[in-house]
Amino acid sequence: MTRPPVIIVNFKTFAEATGERAVSLAKLCEDVSEEHDAGIAVAPQAPDIFRVSSAVDIPVYAQHIDWIQAGSYTGHVLAECVREAGATGTLINHSERRLSLADIDSCIRAARRTGLMTVVCTNNIATTAAAAGLNPDFVAIEPPELIGSGVPVSNANPDIVKSSVEAAKRVAPDVEVLCGAGISKGEDVRAALALGTSGVLLASGVVRAKDQRSALLDLAGGVSRA
Amino acid sequence: MTRPPVIIVNFKTFAEATGERAVSLAKLCEDVSEEHDAGIAVAPQAPDIFRVSSAVDIPVYAQHIDWIQAGSYTGHVLAECVREAGATGTLINHSERRLSLADIDSCIRAARRTGLMTVVCTNNIATTAAAAGLNPDFVAIEPPELIGSGVPVSNANPDIVKSSVEAAKRVAPDVEVLCGAGISKGEDVRAALALGTSGVLLASGVVRAKDQRSALLDLAGGVSRA
Amino acid sequence: MTRPPVIIVNFKTFAEATGERAVSLAKLCEDVSEEHDAGIAVAPQAPDIFRVSSAVDIPVYAQHIDWIQAGSYTGHVLAECVREAGATGTLINHSERRLSLADIDSCIRAARRTGLMTVVCTNNIATTAAAAGLNPDFVAIEPPELIGSGVPVSNANPDIVKSSVEAAKRVAPDVEVLCGAGISKGEDVRAALALGTSGVLLASGVVRAKDQRSALLDLAGGVSRA
Amino acid sequence: MTRPPVIIVNFKTFAEATGERAVSLAKLCEDVSEEHDAGIAVAPQAPDIFRVSSAVDIPVYAQHIDWIQAGSYTGHVLAECVREAGATGTLINHSERRLSLADIDSCIRAARRTGLMTVVCTNNIATTAAAAGLNPDFVAIEPPELIGSGVPVSNANPDIVKSSVEAAKRVAPDVEVLCGAGISKGEDVRAALALGTSGVLLASGVVRAKDQRSALLDLAGGVSRA
Incomplete structure (x- = not known):
């Protein structure tokens, strides 16, 4: 069974997708996802995961998790914590948050242990x-x-x-x-x-669009099962 | 005017202070803080800041922020985002999350710009x-x-x-x-x-105490204005 | 054609393998390599590569290179520089010097561009x-x-x-x-x-052995073509 | 007693200052330093420190050291190793090689323990x-x-x-x-x-000058005691 095509919208730390605006944009993604039967997921900043996942029913991804287990790690992102906050997946090794090879492997294991889908970002064929x-x-x-x-x-x-x-x-x-x-x-x-x-992973094409709704509608047209 | 003594409880990524349990522990800190007129602040994980700050009236600190401004930074912690999530301060350069000297300086500026109190952690006199x-x-x-x-x-x-x-x-x-x-x-x-x-910064002494309430009461006795 | 078995001796930053003592140990490795027709390579610290490679005829490896090309990079290890200093190969991503996935790839390309053999260190099957x-x-x-x-x-x-x-x-x-x-x-x-x-990659087993020569002789017995 | 003014020429990883060309440029710096009674020091790449310091009598600085002591650290720069290779000082925390605050402190201690002069690079007044x-x-x-x-x-x-x-x-x-x-x-x-x-710290102004000798002569005129 193949999963349906997916559009993941990475909110990065754009002002247009922070806090209340992260919630609004996620709701917009949810609307378009439902109208067009298109699989849209959102990846807000860690402090916004809870409020976003509380507000929408589309998949919410973390932008990053750390390789750690529960314990003495200050300022780290624990897979179990983003999971309990409502995330169902996570980006790993985004070009703006590169990880060591060993840590990518550990993050995938941490995500699997916790039930998070994993999206590992890469830069070339190798x-x-x-x-x-x-x-x-x-x-x-x-x-x-x-x-x-x-x-x-x-x-x-x-x-x-x-x-x-x-x-x-x-x-x-x-x-x-x-x-x-x-x-x-x-x-x-x-x-x-x-x-x-x-599917695709994108950010500014939606988040910084003059009209986020139009941008999402156009994109959704590309994967729509309708 | 001197600020009153403060106890900052760092939740780290302890299982005992993640998600729902972060909220419970923060409420416990609030109770003890009120009963004893002691200044207690909590520092939960980033994904828990919003739910914790929504549940309590004591200061909530981030465990870490990044040096960045709003923009193309995936998996980073934006000062404005933790502020909007309800944090009023942040730890910086904790021993488990060391930063470069230049980044500590930038984080302090980011925090000041956003209205977050700053606590820079160090390891010796120099x-x-x-x-x-x-x-x-x-x-x-x-x-x-x-x-x-x-x-x-x-x-x-x-x-x-x-x-x-x-x-x-x-x-x-x-x-x-x-x-x-x-x-x-x-x-x-x-x-x-x-x-x-x-004041003091502590973590396991409260979070991993067999009886968190008793541990907090004992600590609060040390700073109580009562 | 299969390469003959190889023993790579990583000198790390052990005092026993720094400066003059790096040269002495490399000479010992060369002696044993010749006597036993065993392929032994040495990986001294970057500042010792030139003097070691000037003193022996066995392969000299760097312990690390950076992903960079020639240019404005202070305190980095340029593949061309270690090559000109006499190295013919390099370790990459040692467990004590982890690199991002993208950087490992770039280091391999830098090494290939320069004619350095590449040994990428890993921690598990995945x-x-x-x-x-x-x-x-x-x-x-x-x-x-x-x-x-x-x-x-x-x-x-x-x-x-x-x-x-x-x-x-x-x-x-x-x-x-x-x-x-x-x-x-x-x-x-x-x-x-x-x-x-x-072959094998080892460090303390030789460098910190009470009798480095005996340790090398014993190891060489394991790969000897004689 | 005040030290005389100093010009430190950072070779970075410029092709014009790698290997043989690092030695040539260092000799040029030595010539100009002697002719003009000006204090010029050079900071070549780690693999070039030994050959440069063997060739000239002006101070040779490392571009970077790590906070470590002798031991199990692969791909790190040990203060004792650069010292034995002939360096008498080191840059620390260059903008292209930022270090944590705690590591800068440890590097200064490592340098002092080893008899290396320390130059800590910074980016602003704070x-x-x-x-x-x-x-x-x-x-x-x-x-x-x-x-x-x-x-x-x-x-x-x-x-x-x-x-x-x-x-x-x-x-x-x-x-x-x-x-x-x-x-x-x-x-x-x-x-x-x-x-x-x-004094001053510079790099491309000398290393990438069309005429390195003229550039050095001009600079030396600015500090000359003659």
Whole structure:
């Protein structure tokens, strides 16, 4: 069984997606997700997970967890804590929050122990193959030079997406691949799916859009099962 | 005007202070704080700040913030976000979450910009003097070898506490000094205050106490204005 | 063509293998290597690479390189610099010097660009598979709990070694696997080779041995082609 | 007794100052230093310290040391090792190699234990005051926005230099202050000295100069005792 296509909206630490505005944006994502039968998940900042997950019924992801278990770790993000706050998944190793190889592996184990879906972010084909070797649920390939560029990776570099899917599947047939960087339109999402991905990871394309609702509607058109 | 003595309870990522149990422990701290007219603040994990601050009226501190401003920073802790979640202060540079000197300075500026009180943690007299040079509200000296030891720093090494207070005041007369490591009893708090500190920072002495309420009552006896 | 078995002696920052003593130990390794026709390489500290490589004809490895290219990077280790100092290979991602996944990949590329052999250190089967996906020359599996223990991994946990070899070869058939942690005797080396590895990575077993020459002779007996 | 003015040339990982070219540039610095009776020190990459210090009689500084003592630390820079390789001082906490506050303190202690002069780099007035609290030999203030800019800090922002000197002296009267960022001419050095510094720290202004000798001669004119 293949999971339906997914759009993960990373709220980063954008002012437009902090606190009350994180809740509003998550509700917008929920509305569009329901109207269009599209799988949209949101990844708010850690302090916003609880209030966001209390307000919506779509999947809420953490942006990061640490490799730790419960114990003496100040200022760390415990998988069990984000889970109890309502998250059902987590990004791991985003390009803005790189982790050591050993810690990525430990985070995947911590997430699995806690029942969180895992999305490991990577930057090229080789690291996608490597991440797949750790058996996360998803690997999200994001060429760093395209992040926040407005130039969609599925357009600028379809080969890196296609080869990443192939490399990941060769190492771990069950892992699913997302792509990110520069995604902002439904056609970008369709292109990404046509290249073998299971969806997209994006941020500024929605969060910083002049009209967040329109941006979401356009994107949802790209994955809609309707 | 001197601020009243303060007890900051760091919840770390202890299972006993995660999620619902963070809320319960914070309520316990609030009860004891009110009964004894003692200043108790709590520092829960980032995902718990909102629910804890919604449940209690005592000060809630973040355990960590990052040096960043709003923007493209995934998995980072934005001062504005913890502030909006209800925190009124933050620990910075805890021994379990060390920061570069430049980042400590930036975190203090981020906190000030946002209206968060700052508690910079240090490990010896020299780093206490250095931290005081950055003008935070508090410096908290915690000799690493005593953290979690059950041996109170105010007893094991009164000189380091006294000399830290002197070194900090020489650099920045307005900065207040806390001490931590091994603190678990009211007499430890009284000893710390006698050495010139404005209070204590502690964690396992309360969080992992067999009877959290009794532990808090004993501590509060050490700072009580009653 | 398979490379001959190899013993890599990591000098770490042990006093017994710093400066003049690094040169002496490297010469001892060279003597034993020649007498026993055994492949022994040494990995001294960066400031010792030049004098060690000037003194011996066995392979000299760096303990670490950074992901960088020539440019504005203070306090970093440039692949070209260690190459010109005489190194012919480098450890990458040692358990005492962990790197992000993206940086391991960049270090392998930097090493390849410069003509350095690459040995990526890993801590378990999953990370060995992941590292193999990056196509280094060697992956060296070292269970952290056995490092410096005196208990040889080939004995304490033969399964992790065997499964690591299988996992690595499945991802990248040409990659060779070393094992480390607790290795100090020729029989440990023989056991490691029997489990499918191409050799061993060790440190204290030689460097801190009461009699370094005897320790090397015993080890060399395990890989000797004589 | 005041130390004579000093010019520290940071070789970074520039190709123009790696390996043989590090030795050549160091010899050039030595020539100019002798001709003009100017104090010039060089800071080559760690693998080049031995060959550089073997070739010249001017002070050789490491670009970085780690906080460690001799022991099980792979890929770290041991103070004793750079000392034995011929270094007589070290940069600490350069903007391209930031360290935690606790580690800066430990590095200063490691350097002192080993007989290395210490130059702690800082980015503004507050961190200069903080660094002075750790009692290094020198603090070098380098506003990050001017590093490599060609715009000399002594010109672009004389106030930050002057206030840094005052702040440092207030905390630790014996500490000497250098300034850096954008320095490339003798007049920049004279301006820096006039603002109360004991010299300058620079890199690209010499290393990447079209004519390194001319650049050094111009700089030396600014500190010459002749």
